Amino acid sequence: MTEINSRKIAIIGCGFVGSACAFALMQSGLFSEMVLIDSNNQRAEGEALDISHGLPFSKPMQIYSGTYDDITDAGIIAITAGAGQKPGESRLELVHKNVEIFKSIIPEISKRNYKGILLIVSNPVDIMTYTALKLSGLPSNQVFGSGTVLDTARLKYLLGEHLGVDARSVHAFILGEHGDSEIAAFSSANVSGIELKKFCDFACKTDKHEEAMKEIAEDVKLSAYEIIKKKGATYYGIAMSVRRICEAIILDQKSILPISCLQSGKNGIENVVLSMPMIVGKHGAERSVEISLSEEERQAIKSSADMLKGIIKTLDLD
CATH class of the missing domain: 3.90.110.10 (Lactate dehydrogenase/glycoside hydrolase, family 4, C-terminal)
Structure with missing residues (x-):
């Protein structure tokens, strides 16, 4: 079994929310390694490079774009991927679009026998957390959402x-x-x-x-x-x-x-x-x-x- 590295985080989804999370976490000094994953790998590479250039003002850290093979030892996987909420659209109107996206993400995580914590950020977060729980089979203490x-x-x-x-x-x-x-x-x-x-x-x-x-x-x-x-x-x-x-x-x-x-x-x-x-x-x-x-x-x-x-x-x- 792969040993979990508590000071490593993976972020899946490099849109506005994912990249802002990556930036905030880089500044926090909590992690020594961060891998960014996105369906658009160029976007993930660009965000990793841009954020890495601020490291001389923060603390030493390895930040890079990767694939699902890079998540196996991450202490936390934060999932921010999904369709964004449009003006006038409720969070719940995103449900079916984002459940389909999770049906492609969570099985990839499960295939790698992941044993860390899944932190769900995608909206609607309550439904998406339930979806991740059902699809991953992980214990409920290890799968939870950013909630309220x-x-x-x-x-x-x-x-x-x-x-x-x-x-x-x-x-x-x-x-x-x-x-x-x-x-x-x-x-x-x-x-x-x-x-x-x-x-x-x-x-x-x-x-x-x-x-x-x-x-x-x-x-x-x-x-x-x-x-x-x-x-x-x-x-x-x-x-x-x-x-x-x-x-x-x-x-x-x-x-x-x-x-x-x-x-x-x-x-x-x-x-x-x-x-x-x-x-x-x-x-x-x-x-x-x-x-x-x-x-x-x-x-x-x-x-x-x-x-x-x-x-x-x-x-x-x-």
């Missing part, structure tokens, strides 16, 4: 702006689907241990807290559409999210992140992939974390799961 890590960062950023505090002091999650049915779990949100509403009463001096929170949650949900409308694609935010997830894995940080992973019965949800808080470390999605949710939030997450299950039923994954 970016949505959660957007929520923290907007709450920080609203409250006038450092976004890193805001603790809150977006849960469920990475998409239109996602849920802002405000019932457990806090600012350095202070309940969100109490902090807002002190900092904002407004009696319209509920309306402000609904507006912020809606802004988070619409963020990607707004960015796509203005510049055609989103890639910097997700690249930083991928870097954060990789950091938790490579440094075995046991970080609690809302990654997209297989649900196994908690909150009445199973056999579907969506985002809930998980401890992320060197073994991948190591275990789930129970957080306080209102009954309304629980029902909303269950509705999100039911919607995703309905999509899964339309896929031919057997």
Whole structure:
């Protein structure tokens, strides 16, 4: 069996998202080797060369374009390949196009008896993670998606702006689907241990807290559409999210992140992939974390799961 090199990452897909992830990971210093793979090998070669030229300003690293034969010893494979989301198109409208693309990618990985971690970034990430799980046969702790890590960062950023505090002091999650049915779990949100509403009463001096929170949650949900409308694609935010997830894995940080992973019965949800808080470390999605949710939030997450299950039923994954 090929020994896994935890300091090697493979990125499959060198479009806007894949190349931004490669750039962010080069700067991170987490890896000593990175292989870029794309159906357009010239594109992969160009990205590898361009990013490599910045290495004198970063840390020593081997960056090159390659083939599936180069993935066998990678600690992490990040899959960003797929059709991009067009203006006005929902993430779920990408489903069938990208499932077909995964049907050509995942078997190539399986053929090499890969034993590392598959980090799915392609949209719609929940469905694509489920697809990768079914096609790869790998354990669910080793196959998970970037989920709502970016949505959660957007929520923290907007709450920080609203409250006038450092976004890193805001603790809150977006849960469920990475998409239109996602849920802002405000019932457990806090600012350095202070309940969100109490902090807002002190900092904002407004009696319209509920309306402000609904507006912020809606802004988070619409963020990607707004960015796509203005510049055609989103890639910097997700690249930083991928870097954060990789950091938790490579440094075995046991970080609690809302990654997209297989649900196994908690909150009445199973056999579907969506985002809930998980401890992320060197073994991948190591275990789930129970957080306080209102009954309304629980029902909303269950509705999100039911919607995703309905999509899964339309896929031919057997």
